[in-house]
Amino acid sequence: MALFKRTQHIIIAIAIVFAINWIASIQYGRLDLTEDNRYTLHASTVDFLENLQDTIRFSVYLHGDLPLSFNKMKREVNDMLNEYKRIGGAHVQILFIDPASLAIGKNSIQNTYKRLMQYGLKPYTIQEEDEQGKLVQRYIIPGIIVSTSEKYVPLNLLANALGNSSEEQIYNSLQQLEYLCIKSMKQLTVKKRKNIAFLTDHKELDFQQVFDATMLLMEQYNVDRITTQQLFDSITKYDVAILAKPLTAFSEAHKYIIDQFVMHGGNLIIAADNIGVNVDSLQRVSHTTAYPLQLNCSDLFFNFGIRIHNTILLDNQCASIPFNVSPLGSAPRFEPAPWYYYPLLKPLKQQPHAITHNIDVVKAEFASTLDTLEGNGTITKQVLLASSAYSRTIGVPNPVGFSILDNIPDKNFFNAYYLPVVVLLEGSYNSLYKNRPAPIEQNSIPPTFTPKFSSDSTKIIVISDGDIFKNEIEVRGNDTVPKPMHYYKYFAVDRRVYTGNKDFFLNSVNYVCGDEELLTVRSREMKIRLLNKTRVVQERKYWQIVNIGAPLILLILSAGIMMWIRKRKFGKTYVG
Template structure:
């Protein structure tokens, strides 16, 4: 009986622990970067779910190496979500189970989900695999497709997967936020002052709609008094002013001044130099640049910034595609175009992990001493030069040999955030309009980019293309990401931006060393357990021999 007592106790304790494990589930994240801990914003979002939320994942099937790793991290994150809420339903769907590759691609593209072609070279053979790194999130009658890849210009496959792994939480929670959002803040888009045409802003505004209610705003509407314009503008969280080409009056500046002091955020996309692009791309291939006078110098000066009336040229630039030859012999050749700088956003709440941004005929921003907090969002490389106005811009310059020695100026600021306590431009001055609630100071925030075309998408046969896509080179730039983050920041929608700040310490094996010494390590891993076992056996035998001899 005594012999059975200990095993029985061990069995009972095991059963008790198993039952307790079902009743009380505990998890501990022991990673230094807390990669397996959900952010507070994510937990709040999950707590607010009041009905089932279904996620259909299409990254499944026979996946290539890097994507298997990505899928593993995706599974871990989705498991965390399931642990945090009982409202989640996750379904994995292999698209290639429904038919041939062509039929699958055609059907998936109808839903806006394009495949990713993965090329692997292994043992001297080239293998092409098609994967769909997508998911669809369904909540009630609302659905949202989510791309799981975060791509940037010039990425290697490893860069792309690493960045996507780090942004899994942001990408998925952003999609969940779109389908669960019940109320939206209001954003105004200025339509007066010859700003960007609607079709040029189509993709940017369409991308903002899941987050905000958008409305056009006309500061020059003759049927509305200035007082009523200010009242109407104060209803909006933020105002977008894209590529104005008509000067602002004192009254209009006062309205913007008071709107900002009352907490409204303003996104300015303004050119310092006017370039007639139609003239540049006609048969002459030449255009003249003159200062663009918008009567905003004192307004920006009051906020500690000034747009310099000059054009920035940068060695790190995007290409421009020019036609060479005629008729059937025409060739389209890309040339580096220094008037199209490719700055990479600064690593802050707005620009974190964003790729290069395409700027066109931008001007340097001077940062002036001011009481407000100022943060650089965008700046050129350290190899730049500036061309003062008036300036002649000719397409022939693109074909000329670049002289790096001429790009000897330091980096230039192209994007600036100003926020905090500020003084009114009209403090201690005669006001241009009646305002019973006039403020001499207040807390405001503005973002200025010195490229009026930053938010404008290209057109193909009259239809808008995706913002950031260049149809001539097929390159994707990060304009939309940067501007979306800027609007989120100005409107106080910070949860997603804070989630993006989460950093993982990813460590990878050196592929070259693996290839060079892989066989050696395999042999060592195979023989090591055997050698260790033999060593312990020998020591054990020797110990027994000594004991028996004694």
């Protein structure tokens, strides 16, 4: 009878184990116990997947023989995509592909990588030792082709940034994984893309100077470069108009067109210098003169509820430049020096906003300051970026040059704090030309145009620095090559990568376009917990002993306790 019961218990236990395994094989799930909920999808992602109509296929090429760190990335990708499939059901398909398995014949592995590169995936080079101990190069593809039956989007997972180790790059990439996937899916499923226009007829930044910004936007939107008159001719076509560093005065007719663009529901991003500085002349002489720019937009900005001052912002929190510290006549010796004219802007803690949440500092160049005014309409204003607690302004005209570095100012020199540089305006506006005749030639007015003198709710971002979205241009012989927006030509001495500029730009456009859900997913904060390599080396033997010895000691103690309990319970006591 006892044997039958014991056999029955064993059979039941085996059946339970098989049942649990069977349920686990057909039902995916996980419990997120992390502090920052890094394994929990954002609510907007869940909502998107629950309402997904198209079938989306994820072809993951991060597969095969991978280094340890990339295996971790593969596991994270697999877990997230399985979570997508759990919510999206049959509308989400996942396929892991080893690029080496696609190779057939001589040199075919190289041809495979070339084909994947033509699809937009970027290979990553790693160095390994072969069996003879020689270093050999090998390629892996940390990327995904996200596709529907009609189109595809390449998704490169590795966030490559100057100054970051490969381990940091992988952690940063994992932090952006959900955003990259949801952005790709939206690109494939959106029925109508929104339209964005860069205005061009006031000597704004040219195409090469906003190349990186344009490429970023083209992943999600239709982007054009048009004149102000072309904006007028299609006044309801464009969702956002961008003024990127205009240098010449706006005519009354052009101000009227911008005013009417806002009245008809258009959103604006204005990055405008109010002062001019010939930076190139500082390559030849020790100083130049800053002067006020006459853009003739003060009344338009005033109507929106903003005023840009004719000042230059100096900030103790700033980028660095190489500065020659050698005496006159000696060989030049360059050291990093704070360039107070390039402030590093941050959001105000007391005024948090989704646009600036979890972004790095934003580098400005010869920025001005601005004030918010009442404006003409029902308008709310919020400062998005401001100077540090140690800043200062100087009026123009004024000399600007390296003399400020001869005697490093103390903190008392910086007698102002948290000066606004970027402001968001939201609400409904009244037209600047409500009680005025339209200052425009009749033959310039489109035949279908009807003037409006009040707007529905719209958004305007005003930035008192025209260079904040500009990318550097590198000259290579007779060619010019645009650099990424986060690139700084003095990285060798500054040692910073200004990813905040790119993040701020993309967040701003997403917000004014009404794509706040993308913005909130992108700005999720996850703590990077890397091992302290110094402590790993110093305490290596200690942790080896703990990891090997502690389990053995626990096992011996457990066995001893069990023997003692059995002896007490079942041992016989003999009385002599």
